[in-house]
Amino acid sequence: MRKRDRSPKTYTRLTHPLVRDARDAPLRRATWEEALDRTARGLAAARGAFGMFSCARATNEMNYVAQKFARVVMGTNNVDSCNRTCHAPSVAGLSAAFGSGGGTSSYEEIEHTDVIVMWGSNARFAHPIFFQHVLRGVHNGARMYAVDPRRTSTAEWAESWLGLNVGTDIPMAHAIGREIIHSGLVNEAFVLRATTGFEEYRALVEPWTLSLAEKVTGVPAAAVRELAHAYARAERAQLCWTLGITEHHNGTDNVRALINLSLLTGHVGRYASGLQPLRGQNNVQGGGDMGAIPNRLPGFQDILDGGVRLKFESAWDTVIQPHYGLNLTEMFEAMEDGSLRAVYCIGENPAQSEADGEQAVRRLRELDFLVVQDIFLTKTAELADVVLPATAGWAETEGTTTNSERRVQRVRRAVTPPGEAREDIDILCELAARLGHDWKYPDAEAVWNELRSVSPDHYGMTYERLAEHQGIQWPCPHTDTLEPPYLHGRLWETDPERRGRPAPFGIVRHDPPVDLTDEQYPIRLTTGRRLDSYNTGVQSGGYASPLRRGEYVELCPEDAERYGVVVGERVRVTSRRGSVLAPVWVDTGLRPGLAFMTFHFPDEVDTNRLTIEANCPIAGTAEFKASAIRIEKVSASGPALR
Amino acid sequence: MTVTPLGIPRRLLEFTLDGEPVRAPEGSTILDACRAAGKDVPTLCEGDTLTPKNACRVCVVEVEGSRTLVPACSRRAEPGMEVRTGTERARHSRKVVLELLASSVDLSTTPRVAGWLKEYEAKPDRFGPDAARVDEEPRVDNDLYVRDYGKCILCYKCVDACGDQWQNTFAISVAGRGFDARIAVEHDAPLTDSACVYCGNCIEVCPTGALSFKSEFDMRAAGTWDESRQSETTTVCAYCGVGCNLTLHVQDNEIVKVTSPHDNPVTHGNLCIKGRFGYQHVQNRD
Ligand code: SF4
Ligand code: SF4
Ligand code: FES
Numbered sequence: 001m002r003k004r005d006r007s008p009k010t011y012t013r014l015t016h017p018l019v020r021d022a023r024d025a026p027l028r029r030a031t032w033e034e035a036l037d038r039t040a041r042g043l044a045a046a047r048g049a050f051g052m053f054s055c056a057r058a059t060n061e062m063n064y065v066a067q068k069f070a071r072v073v074m075g076t077n078n079v080d081s082c083n084r085t086c087h088a089p090s091v092a093g094l095s096a097a098f099g100s101g102g103g104t105s106s107y108e109e110i111e112h113t114d115v116i117v118m119w120g121s122n123a124r125f126a127h128p129i130f131f132q133h134v135l136r137g138v139h140n141g142a143r144m145y146a147v148d149p150r151r152t153s154t155a156e157w158a159e160s161w162l163g164l165n166v167g168t169d170i171p172m173a174h175a176i177g178r179e180i181i182h183s184g185l186v187n188e189a190f191v192l193r194a195t196t197g198f199e200e201y202r203a204l205v206e207p208w209t210l211s212l213a214e215k216v217t218g219v220p221a222a223a224v225r226e227l228a229h230a231y232a233r234a235e236r237a238q239l240c241w242t243l244g245i246t247e248h249h250n251g252t253d254n255v256r257a258l259i260n261l262s263l264l265t266g267h268v269g270r271y272a273s274g275l276q277p278l279r280g281q282n283n284v285q286g287g288g289d290m291g292a293i294p295n296r297l298p299g300f301q302d303i304l305d306g307g308v309r310l311k312f313e314s315a316w317d318t319v320i321q322p323h324y325g326l327n328l329t330e331m332f333e334a335m336e337d338g339s340l341r342a343v344y345c346i347g348e349n350p351a352q353s354e355a356d357g358e359q360a361v362r363r364l365r366e367l368d369f370l371v372v373q374d375i376f377l378t379k380t381a382e383l384a385d386v387v388l389p390a391t392a393g394w395a396e397t398e399g400t401t402t403n404s405e406r407r408v409q410r411v412r413r414a415v416t417p418p419g420e421a422r423e424d425i426d427i428l429c430e431l432a433a434r435l436g437h438d439w440k441y442p443d444a445e446a447v448w449n450e451l452r453s454v455s456p457d458h459y460g461m462t463y464e465r466l467a468e469h470q471g472i473q474w475p476c477p478h479t480d481t482l483e484p485p486y487l488h489g490r491l492w493e494t495d496p497e498r499r500g501r502p503a504p505f506g507i508v509r510h511d512p513p514v515d516l517t518d519e520q521y522p523i524r525l526t527t528g529r530r531l532d533s534y535n536t537g538v539q540s541g542g543y544a545s546p547l548r549r550g551e552y553v554e555l556c557p558e559d560a561e562r563y564g565v566v567v568g569e570r571v572r573v574t575s576r577r578g579s580v581l582a583p584v585w586v587d588t589g590l591r592p593g594l595a596f597m598t599f600h601f602p603d604e605v606d607t608n609r610l611t612i613e614a615n616c617p618i619a620g621t622a623e624f625k626a627s628a629i630r631i632e633k634v635s636a637s638g639p640a641l642r
Numbered sequence: 643m644t645v646t647p648l649g650i651p652r653r654l655l656e657f658t659l660d661g662e663p664v665r666a667p668e669g670s671t672i673l674d675a676c677r678a679a680g681k682d683v684p685t686l687c688e689g690d691t692l693t694p695k696n697a698c699r700v701c702v703v704e705v706e707g708s709r710t711l712v713p714a715c716s717r718r719a720e721p722g723m724e725v726r727t728g729t730e731r732a733r734h735s736r737k738v739v740l741e742l743l744a745s746s747v748d749l750s751t752t753p754r755v756a757g758w759l760k761e762y763e764a765k766p767d768r769f770g771p772d773a774a775r776v777d778e779e780p781r782v783d784n785d786l787y788v789r790d791y792g793k794c795i796l797c798y799k800c801v802d803a804c805g806d807q808w809q810n811t812f813a814i815s816v817a818g819r820g821f822d823a824r825i826a827v828e829h830d831a832p833l834t835d836s837a838c839v840y841c842g843n844c845i846e847v848c849p850t851g852a853l854s855f856k857s858e859f860d861m862r863a864a865g866t867w868d869e870s871r872q873s874e875t876t877t878v879c880a881y882c883g884v885g886c887n888l889t890l891h892v893q894d895n896e897i898v899k900v901t902s903p904h905d906n907p908v909t910h911g912n913l914c915i916k917g918r919f920g921y922q923h924v925q926n927r928d
Contacts, residue, residue, distance in 0.1 A: 010923075012926045132808055135810050285883065403885025409885060532915045544785035544922075546833070547839065
């Protein structure tokens with residue numbers, strides 16, 4: 001099958017509001033007045049049973065206003081976004097260890113480090129420009145290790161590839177930890193001074209000998225040993241991960257297991273030594289920082305902290321619920337039991353991005369009221385009672401976003417939005433006004449300045465300074481100085497007062513994937529991204545990529561031969577939840593028993609019919625990376641059910 | 643341990659530029675110093691994000707004590723040096739270089755070259771009308787970018803950007819030697835059969851327009867490309883969380899091409915296919 005021009009469904013911009021007159025009536029054009037009135041009524045009727053899906057692709061300013069809308073106008077902390085489907089475990093894991101959920105290093109530091117571990121991350125495809133910084137590091141002499149079930153194009157650059165079995169990251173990490181301990185390579189001074197729980201950790205990893213790890217992970221003991229020694233002996237080392245670590249039913253535990261290695265060796269809190277979770281969406285970091293998550297207020301401040309609540313209550317003249325709200329996953333469950341009746345969904349497409357997609361659609365349909373604010377009529381918007389046309393965050397709106405290295409940068413309006421499309425903040429304020437809250441923000445900068453006044457980490461970042469420095473990394477508490485580019489330097493302070501809370505080792509245990517392979521479902525399906533496409537394809541489908549081939553199920557050559565299938569042949573892929581038809585692709589980077597698919601073309605092949613909604617209990621992220629499937633040949637004459 | 647490392651402090655060195663004493667940080671090139679002093683030295687193959695290639699030699703200056711003219715873009719300034727930028731010899735050399743280049747390749751889309759031709763009184767046509775001209779049709783083999791080697795000055799910047807300096811894809815190389823040397827992707831294949839990943843970083847660095855956006859190429863062909871009507875706005879990529887900076891070039895409310903600021907700490911002028919070309923969705927306005 002040659003690369004060919006694939007034009008998936010292209011979406012055209014929404015140019016005017018749409019409303020539905022009855023549940024079964026089609027969406028029809030409406031005026032803004034009518035659409036906003038309808039929305040305000042729908043929301044007012046759902047106080048106490050409301051959820052806000054904020055948007056990790058929109059600006060910080062919009063996320064700030066959206067969470068404020070949920071908390072002040074609707075009186076609930078039920079606000080979340082798609083961080084839940086990707087990096088919530090990183091945030092949960094990092095904040096449990098260090099009290100702050102951001103990646104600890106800047107990109108530049110990876111150019112000056114000695115060892116780079118890329119774990120569960122095909123950054124060459126998913127984060128290409130970050131990977132350029134990695135390659136600079138490699139050209140400068142850093143040794144790179146790739147830990148990944150697939151021999152990806154990232155792994156091609158590694159000194160050694162550790163092709164572990166899907167879902168065995170904790171055994172691998174524990175074995176590395178044990179090897180470091182047994183070889184006397186622990187940074188004892190750091191462990192003593194800056195961590196807690198080492199003895200418990202030592203006991204936890206003790207059973208994970210190299211040979212046991214080899215049996216469980218499938219990686220030769222010598223390779224695990226080599227990685228352990230290289231990482232521990234390095235003067236500086238960076239540990240990077242993405243969704244290969246987080247999209248598991250125990251994603252937060254996986255993250256903790258990796259952080260443990262940095263605590264053991266002191267590879268955190270110093271220049272070029274750190275932890276780098278690479279974010280999938282342009283503003284996942286910022287959305288959380290702005291408080292568009294159920295447990296934190298803007299500036300990542302804990303809702304359970306009375307002093308913090310008081311500050312926001314007086315700033316916003318409101319009462320803040322003294323408990324955590326529901327996260328995205330819990331909101332979906334609350335739709336099921338009827339305790340969540342209305343949803344305000346901004347720029348997200350859960351009908352196609354949630355695991356077990358059919359269930360997600362069914363739940364959205366059961367709501368009393370769904371309003372979707374987006375730039376396209378997505379599959380989710382098609383289910384809505386009211387659709388509000390918005391502007392594109394990055395090209396039609398003023399504001400800021402925050403990248404994976406915590407750098408807050410200005411986004412700017414370059415083109416005029418189509419038709420009657422309006423800015424997110426403007427729409428939210430119109431609705432707030434209809435519901436009794438008169439918010440005055442003349443522009444995005446006014447929102448930002450309000451945020452600065454309540455978030456110490458952002459206080460020093462005026463729009464002017466952001467432009468001057470080409471973005472500033474948080475924390476930035478002062479308007480006249482900049483902080484170091486890495487976090488947690490405090491852990492190296494000798495004065496305990498300044499060192500602050502020590503970082504606890506995570507006592508986490510191996511727990512294999514929920515969806516076990518067996519005779520009926522013998523293949524492990526894992527998912528990921530391709531270079532030219534993105535998520536459910538709504539945006540990336542809009543341009544003519546010469547690399548695009550459409551969706552297919554990738555198998556290794558041995559499995560393709562075993563099933564007697566050739567490239568391009570359509571097969572049925574079935575999991576315990578559903579079944580899809582997809583053409584075969586053969587990839588030599590896969591090993592027998594491992595298949596790979598993406599979510600980029602849900603209109604052609606709805607991969608999420610296959611994935612399992614087994615969620616990380618701490619972060620709520622689903623196990624997109626580990627489903628059990630079987631592959632069947634479809635006879636030419638047989639029924640071609642979807 | 644809460645201090646920001648600033649790197650080794652750079653000392654200033656002193657030398658003479660066109661008779662005037664100047665100070666430049668250690669490690670600067672003569673070109674850096676010229677630019678800091680507001681002197682305009684023409685450059686073609688110099689690339690601010692790439693190591694100097696010294697291929698074109700339009701930037702030559704005279705250095706006291708040096709037998710040959712030296713390229714300003716790559717020679718580092720030394721204390722006590724005496725540099726002259728506009729001598730008869732340097733000007734003559736630039737004139738000849740420009741004549742040779744302009745007679746063999748099409749420099750019509752190379753910025754500023756028309757002005758230099760005039761300034762140095764270069765007469766490219768003195769070698770006759772068809773002096774070694776690389777006359778070949780532009781290659782349009784995909785929807786994203788076009789290669790027009792009739793405009794190529796063999797500066798190798800695209801090779802460096804695609805190779806180990808940035809992208810590390812190595813799709814672009816030099817085929818042939820000497821007079822036959824030319825830029826090619828693997829055995830002169832169409833891009834769609836090559837290792838190219840369409841990051842467009844080669845277009846970003848190409849000084850002549852030999853590599854260009856298909857959008858620009860089509861608009862030029864249609865006579866609608868008009869830079870005087872374009873605005874440039876720098877914003878942040880809407881795809882992954884790396885946070886690359888994009889400069890959107892907009893004409894009549896349409897994004898017509900995307901470049902990337904070269905001095906940006908995240909991108910250094912580079913992008914991936916999504917950031918460079920994946921903008922169309924916002925302007926599918928029906
Ligand atoms: S194509 Fe452009 S960048 Fe490449 S060698 Fe030719 S002129 Fe230089
Ligand atoms: S240009 Fe590519 S690497 Fe950079 S932010 Fe956009 S998608 Fe990510
Ligand atoms: S610009 Fe100096 S040699 Fe080309």
